[in-house]
Amino acid sequence: MAIPIFRYTPTPAPFSGTTSGFRQPHASKSIKFLSQTKLRSRIKCGLQDFIGGDLVKPDLGKWLSDVEEHKALAIYPPHEGGYEGRYFTRLRYQGYYFLDLSARGLGDPETTLTKIHPVCPAHLGRQPIARWYFPPEVDYRLSLLPPNAKGLVVWIMEAKVLSKAELQFLALLPSLRPKVKVIAECGNWRKFVWRPLKEIAALPPVEA
Secondary structure, three states: OOOOOOOOOOOOOOOOOOOOOOOOOOOOHHEEEEEEEEOOOOOOOOOOHHOOHHOOOOOOOHHHHHHHHHHHHEEEOOOOOOOHHHHHHHHOOEEEEEEEEEHHHOOOOOHHHHHEEEEOOOOOOOOOOOOOOOHHHHHHHHHOOOOOOOOOEEEOOOHHOOHHHHHHHHHHHHHHOEEEEEEEOOOOOOEEEEEEEHHHHOOOOOOO
8 A cells, every 4th residue: 555645845935035935923914014004204394404504594694703702612513514614614705714623633732733742653663763843733824824814713623522621722722822713513413503612611701
């Protein structure tokens, strides 16, 4: 008497990102549940989403007056970036020249900006450690300004890594160099805002 042999052939499942040929348990139920669920979301768009918040709120005039009055500002641009370029350009139109620096490679701000400071170049381990001396960054740039320049703006990027003592020196730098203005990027916010750097560095107000 012949015994019948039954061979099991698995039913291939729809491709769902896996290489297995077996149908996943409860896959049809989850797909059916997702098809019946309606995801509702509401997106609110304003005029500033199409034009730009800096154009809807014309505060460039106050920006220029605050730069002239406080001489050192802490700015908080949005995370996506791009807004600070309009304020940068408006200062350039007024006749200012710029010195762009990053706070992460700045070192001691007082030594780098106002004093002759040493710089040790990288070596491979067998050469002697050399030391080169560079002139003060601010004084060197001030000596190169044309006669019709209104001043020098020291724009410090990533200033949020600086200590309070370093921020206090940057806030006092315009009093040491009268033709210098300081703009420090101290963080981020939902829109472009700024505050006096002396207020952020916790310096006491100057009594009149």
